[in-house]
Amino acid sequence: MPVDLTPSQALGLWHAVTVQQVHHDGRDLTLRQLAILLEIYLVPPPHTVRGLAAKLGVTKPVITRALDTMGEQGLVTRQRDERDKRNVVIKRTVDGALFLERLGDLIIATGRSQTS
Template sequence: MDVPGSDALLPAVLRNRPSFVLLRLAALSRQHCADQLSSVGISQHQHGILCCLQEYGPACQRDIAARLSIDSGDLVAFVDGLQKDELITRQRDERDRRRQILSLTPAGARMLRHIEDLLDASEPGPLEVLPEDQRQEFLAAATLVLAHHAPDTWGEPADRSGVPVPAR
């Protein structure tokens, strides 16, 4: 029996393997987000840096690199671009001249609000095929798994408004 498009169909063993499915979904989601951010000339790592500075205040480059799991050497290029666009400032720490302290500028805060509006408008992105209740369940389940494996970085699982999700 000839199935239309069957030459491109992934093997069933892969389509039924959760790790493979999640990797493909992550790639799809990452590309969707990258497309939105590229429209304002920001990378996903740069967005993460702006988010850190907005939420936690001025911080040294090394701390931001560790928080976002970005190699500190790679972080420099992302920071250079943000500084060039006057979205952040970078200054030597007076107490330890080896450290660079990053701060969000007012222009950076405005850009971050614009980015968040842009991302909010593009949600639910690849998950649009799911009804809202299933999207919320998926988010809660994914967050629960991530919080279980990395509680230091994910904290307690919470809904989008920050309300903790009870363990099941």
């Protein structure tokens, strides 16, 4: 069920979620990295470096650097496209799915506690 929030309430929720996320998870994702991760997990695949760069309006090296960090954290993997070696396909991981599931749970719990 949608909840109507004022901009101030929405920002308060985002603030509370990000503070809790910092306390409960050692990963330190930038907003750009989180946007990339959400794109990979919420939008059906396939995902490529080129496609993510176009979607987010950034360069391929920006996406590559973000994926390097997220790969080190086990959130995504990459492999060359067998059909077109110029493309790098980004794959989801179990750790990445669990990370986002916990983040979603945290958003729900925080939203409930702030609206009650």
